[in-house]
Amino acid sequence: MFPVAKTTLFRPLAAALFTAALLAPTAHAASNAGEALSRIEADGYVATHELALRHGLWTASATTPDGKLISVILDPANDTVTPVSRDAFGTTLPTAQAAKDALQLAGYRNIRDIEFDDGFWEAEARKLNGEKVDLVLHPVTLEVLSEVGEYTASNSTAGGTRLTASEVRAALEAAGYRAIRDLDFDDGVWEADATNPANRRVELKIDPVSGQVLREKLDD
Structure with missing residues (x-):
């Protein structure tokens, strides 16, 4: 877990990065693991491993051309590869405090156990109705990508019927x-x-x- 440190630097920078990603030209979005691997390596990363599709984004560990081991995230919607490293917190990436602030603004309470894991911010919190949920946030935009709460045998927290x-x-x-x-x-x-x-x-x-x-x- 990373220590909570206040920063305001990431907000305009994260917004700019996100906007640039949306506007970036794309020849072909990665729709499967093979295409995702090729796209990541096309940006100069090598020794890519632990490639996985998580929360609609491809994630992997990879080595930069200068030998630094980092995590990378590939958004298949725009074919943009984003490097994610620990030394980027407070500059190109938001801090734990910023993630907590974003969750509070979104209406979550009793936020705890905020940590950065496999390229995403994770946290535990409670919704306004008191339900405990596990959350996953986008590392740049801090959008909530996953909210998993208490689960019954027949219904999800979203109220839908579980598939057989x-x-x-x-x-x-x-x-x-x-x-x-x-x-x-x-x-x-x-x-x-x-x-x-x-x-x-x-x-x-x-x-x-x-x-x-x-x-x-x-x-x-």
């Missing part, structure tokens, strides 16, 4: 996955191993209500 195993399999097959196995509901999400459209073996985490793939990681 057969419905999850059907959703994966419709998305181009095949050879689906080890389908299991664990810790509030569906998990499975499968072969993705790029013919790579991957480990998946699936939204229990929408059937959307939340995370795709190459199966080592």
